[in-house]
Amino acid sequence: xxxxxxxxxxxxxxxxxxxxxxxxxxxxxxxxxxxxxxxxxxxxxxxxxxxxxxxxxxxxxxxxxxxxxxxxxxxxxxxxxxxxxxxxxxxxxxxxxxxxxxxxxxxxxxxxxxxxxxxxxxxxxxxxxxxxxxxxxxxxxxxxxxxxxxxxxxxxxxxxxxxxxxxxxxxxxxxxxxxxxxxxxxxxxxxxxxxxxxxxxxxxxxxxxxxxx
Numbered sequence: 001x002x003x004x005x006x007x008x009x010x011x012x013x014x015x016x017x018x019x020x021x022x023x024x025x026x027x028x029x030x031x032x033x034x035x036x037x038x039x040x041x042x043x044x045x046x047x048x049x050x051x052x053x054x055x056x057x058x059x060x061x062x063x064x065x066x067x068x069x070x071x072x073x074x075x076x077x078x079x080x081x082x083x084x085x086x087x088x089x090x091x092x093x094x095x096x097x098x099x100x101x102x103x104x105x106x107x108x109x110x111x112x113x114x115x116x117x118x119x120x121x122x123x124x125x126x127x128x129x130x131x132x133x134x135x136x137x138x139x140x141x142x143x144x145x146x147x148x149x150x151x152x153x154x155x156x157x158x159x160x161x162x163x164x165x166x167x168x169x170x171x172x173x174x175x176x177x178x179x180x181x182x183x184x185x186x187x188x189x190x191x192x193x194x195x196x197x198x199x200x201x202x203x204x205x206x207x208x209x210x211x212x213x
Contacts, residue, residue, distance in 0.1 A: 033114035054144040070148025079201035083194040117157040
């Protein structure tokens with residue numbers, strides 16, 4: 001059965017150690033966790049296979065263009081979902097429960113390594129939905145667009161995992177991304193720094209923190 005709670009505090013101080021259960025049922029709880037290597041290997045395999053199929057149907061130039069468009073689209077989706085779905089502002093308890101299960105618990109326990117990427121089962125379901133939407137819009141070119149989108153997701157979960165588990169690089173753009181994401185967790189969880197793999201859309205939409213990192 002689902003673990004009971006009333007609502008998620010809007011600003012909950014992160015706990016840097018430990019974890020918590022979403023379900024009292026052991027099998028259900030296992031489906032909410034994953035080792036980072038599983039989704040990375042699974043998604044990269046899909047990227048490689050679908051790219052191979054796409055190159056059987058399209059020339060290299062259109063493939064590269066649609067792949068790049070898919071990658072860019074992922075960065076926007078990453079920002080939009082994080083800002084407007086993961087941090088939805090609502091008083092509805094059922095929506096707060098979904099928010100907590102999808103993202104709130106990560107803010108509570110940001111260093112829990114088993115909750116830094118979406119587990120395989122829900123990920124595959126969502127990927128199927130996304131591919132269907134891309135096919136409706138682009139038809140035959142969806143097969144070139146989709147692997148770029150998915151590759152963007154792989155970069156995102158890989159960077160996200162490293163940002164929470166590893167110390168930041170000493171300098172360079174990755175150092176700034178590490179600090180940028182830390183500002184989201186520890187200072188602006190509801191209002192700023194929604195990008196993880198890039199600051200592009202925070203710059204575009206005015207949610208870049210004022211701090212120079």
